[in-house]
Amino acid sequence: MDASALQKSRRRANPSKKPKGNPNKRPKTDEPREQNRNQGKAPAAAAVPLAPVAPLSIPVPSDSMRFADLKNLLDPLLLKTITDDLKFDHMMPVQEATLHELLEKRIDCLAQAKTGTGKTIAFLLPAIQTLINKNKPRGSGISLLVISPTRELAMQIAKEASNLLQRLPQFRVSIAIGGTNKDKEERDILRGDGCDILIATPGRLYDHLGNQQITQSFRNLDTLVLDEADRLLDMGFMEDLKKIIRCLPDKEQSKRQGMLFSATIAPHVQQFAHLVLASGYKFISTIPAGEAQIHQRVPQLLVTVESWAQVVPAMVASIQSECKLIGPAEFKAIVFAPTAALADFYHDVLSNIPGLPYASALHARVSQSRRTKVTNEFREASSAILVATDVVARGLDFPGVSNVFQVGLPADKESYIHRLGRTARAGKEGRSVFIVTEPESFFPRHVLKAISFETANPDFASVAPQVEAIVNKYEAKGKTYQAWLGFYKAHARAMRWTDDQLVAEANKFAIEALGCGEIPGLERKTVGKMGLKGARGLNIVANLPQKSGGGRGAGGGRAKGPAAK
Numbered sequence: 030m031d032a033s034a035l036q037k038s039r040r041r042a043n044p045s046k047k048p049k050g051n052p053n054k055r056p057k058t059d060e061p062r063e064q065n066r067n068q069g070k071a072p073a074a075a076a077v078p079l080a081p082v083a084p085l086s087i088p089v090p091s092d093s094m095r096f097a098d099l100k101n102l103l104d105p106l107l108l109k110t111i112t113d114d115l116k117f118d119h120m121m122p123v124q125e126a127t128l129h130e131l132l133e134k135r136i137d138c139l140a141q142a143k144t145g146t147g148k149t150i151a152f153l154l155p156a157i158q159t160l161i162n163k164n165k166p167r168g169s170g171i172s173l174l175v176i177s178p179t180r181e182l183a184m185q186i187a188k189e190a191s192n193l194l195q196r197l198p199q200f201r202v203s204i205a206i207g208g209t210n211k212d213k214e215e216r217d218i219l220r221g222d223g224c225d226i227l228i229a230t231p232g233r234l235y236d237h238l239g240n241q242q243i244t245q246s247f248r249n250l251d252t253l254v255l256d257e258a259d260r261l262l263d264m265g266f267m268e269d270l271k272k273i274i275r276c277l278p279d280k281e282q283s284k285r286q287g288m289l290f291s292a293t294i295a296p297h298v299q300q301f302a303h304l305v306l307a308s309g310y311k312f313i314s315t316i317p318a319g320e321a322q323i324h325q326r327v328p329q330l331l332v333t334v335e336s337w338a339q340v341v342p343a344m345v346a347s348i349q350s351e352c353k354l355i356g357p358a359e360f361k362a363i364v365f366a367p368t369a370a371l372a373d374f375y376h377d378v379l380s381n382i383p384g385l386p387y388a389s390a391l392h393a394r395v396s397q398s399r400r401t402k403v404t405n406e407f408r409e410a411s412s413a414i415l416v417a418t419d420v421v422a423r424g425l426d427f428p429g430v431s432n433v434f435q436v437g438l439p440a441d442k443e444s445y446i447h448r449l450g451r452t453a454r455a456g457k458e459g460r461s462v463f464i465v466t467e468p469e470s471f472f473p474r475h476v477l478k479a480i481s482f483e484t485a486n487p488d489f490a491s492v493a494p495q496v497e498a499i500v501n502k503y504e505a506k507g508k509t510y511q512a513w514l515g516f517y518k519a520h521a522r523a524m525r526w527t528d529d530q531l532v533a534e535a536n537k538f539a540i541e542a543l544g545c546g547e548i549p550g551l552e553r554k555t556v557g558k559m560g561l562k563g564a565r566g567l568n569i570v571a572n573l574p575q576k577s578g579g580g581r582g583a584g585g586g587r588a589k590g591p592a593a594k
């Protein structure tokens with residue numbers, strides 16, 4: 030593909046502009062809410078055909094180029110780290126396809142490669158080599174800026190960069206992520222002669238750019254990378270990203286190298302690539318035209334249930350059946366839920382089912398220290414269950430994930446692919462189960478029509494009484510109902526539901542799946558925020574009790590606005 034042809038509408042960012050307003054008045058989390066994420070997007074069912082989606086994983090090919098073949102382009106210490114410390118011998122396809130040109134010609138590129146196939150090394154190596162080649166005096170500022178959509182991914186990239194620099198301790202890596210002490214982070218970025226590499230999430234990075242000293246430290250920026258580029262260039266992050274780029278030196282004058290990497294490249298990426306890449310950038314995909322879009326080695330099971338009440342029993346029965354198949358000692362699973370409240374709900378149920386591995390929950394409403402602890406524990410675990418939202422859908426490299434479960438709709442097709450990509454990484458095996466109700470079945474049927482699902486029928490009837498007993502004791506029913514309503518409101522058009530039908534389905538979910546004795550209450554302002562003013566069937570109350578969990582019969586929960594991930 031001729032990238033320059035896609036660049037006609039290229040607009041130059043104005044480098045003189047500084048952040049407007051008080052940057053401290055930002056939401057506490059970097060991950061945009063589900064609602065923001067869907068803003069300006071067609072509903073999933075009506076989505077335009079997407080660019081080729083990556084197969085999920087392939088083994089490291091033994092006939093590919095070796096890292097040693099790059100000895101004329103790579104610093105000997107860096108090469109030794111790759112071959113002797115990290116024990117990487119042959120390159121993954123994306124590394125073979127990009128590294129030579131990225132290193133030798135410092136081209137700008139948009140690169141697409143399958144999940145779990147080594148994209149991180151593909152962008153870090155050339156950027157670190159540039160840092161070494163430039164040989165600038167200490168205190169020259171940040172050479173490489175990598176922007177990541179989530180905090181966990183930023184931390185993982187920083188770790189990988191530090192691993193690559195283990196024989197080059199003169200270079201320093203810092204992070205700028207939300208949910209942590211900003212002043213401490215600022216001191217770390219500016220400490221001594223400053224850092225050489227900064228890995229950041231957009232919101233927090235923009236906050237830091239309110240500090241002139243930090244803005245100044247980008248004056249000699251050599252490389253700018255967007256990992257998970259399609260996510261960063263969608264509506265949820267676009268404004269922050271544009272503002273950040275305006276604070277950086279002019280791309281043309283600075284001659285910095287730009288790189289965009291992702292497993293999925295939706296059409297909007299090429300529309301906005303000019304924000305980071307020069308007009309002559311190269312599009313490199315390791316997916317040959319016409320190749321099957323999903324890796325055939327990963328069995329993808331589809332469970333379709335008739336009612337909302339069957340979803341949780343089907344989840345439990347599927348997990349039990351896969352756990353038995355894999356063996357409890359090796360069963361390491363991620364269960365994806367649509368919202369934070371549903372993740373908490375599923376986590377509560379799974380924690381109370383005897384015989385399953387330890388389960389933990391992870392989403393944007395968990396404190397950052399807890400998020401880091403849960404992520405690290407899951408990374409280390411040989412057998413565990415992580416119930417999460419899309420905060421772990423992209424980029425995270427948890428070793429040995431045997432299974433991915435998706436319970437309910439993903440936000441879009443890309444989300445399905447990235448979630449699935451948490452298993453079967455770097456040539457390993459993996460299995461996937463997708464659980465939907467009848468009204469959601471348009472998604473596997475139409476949005477994911479290129480995927481051949483195997484139908485599965487877990488024996489959920491036998492676990493239903495056990496699940497019911499657990500659910501009856503669950504306290505946060507009102508919150509779960511509200512989150513459900515918020516999430517499915519965003520998908521109502523794709524489900525062909527009117528607002529009245531949406532509320533009727535939500536009420537069925539409350540009564541049948543959550544076991545509520547009455548429809549949980551919602552405050553009028555919450556109903557307004559959800560865009561459900563005038564919808565029939567809601568239980569509108571003046572004020573919700575601040576601490577009510579809304580258990581059976583309580584019919585309430587805390588009103589906190591639309592559900593976050």
Ligand SMILES: Nc1ncnc2c1ncn2[C@@H]1O[C@H](COP(=O)(O)OP(=O)(O)OP(=O)(O)O)[C@@H](O)[C@H]1O
Nearest residue numbers: 117119120121144145146147148149292424426455
């Ligand atoms: N040449 C190589 N040989 C063996 N293993 C490698 C090689 N390159 C990378 N890896 C390993 O492969 C795993 C997946 O790499 P990475 O996380 O970079 O994948 P990714 O393509 O960025 O995935 P995603 O699309 O999910 O972000 C990591 O554990 C990494 O250390």
